[in-house]
Amino acid sequence: MAKKRYRMPSQQQINLLEHILDKEETYGYEIMTAIKIGPGTLYGLLKKLFDEGYLLKSSTLIDGRNRINYKLSIAGIKYAERAIMENEYEQGIKGKL
Helix, strand or coil, X not given: CCCCXXXXXXXXXXXXXXXXXXXXXXXXXXXXXXXXXXXXXXXXXXXXXXXXXXXXXXXXXXXXXXXXXXXXXXXXXXXXXHHHHHHHHHHHHHHHC
């Protein structure tokens, strides 16, 4: 199986990764309000991260409603740290040009 090519995450994905990395566990509405992102974009990014094995999901019953909670897997933590570090480097380079 060929190794996947690494692609620099978008700024929205960086914001999402930073938010999830700072939390033990978080859920969709909390993420949307914290990083100011719409549900279509958010759930697309979450699905991509989950499909790639970077995100874990669990559910909790709250007031009769099912809440999906998200947290980074071990691979997700490494991915997030690398992506955030590279983003900071890129921003630093752009600021010096």
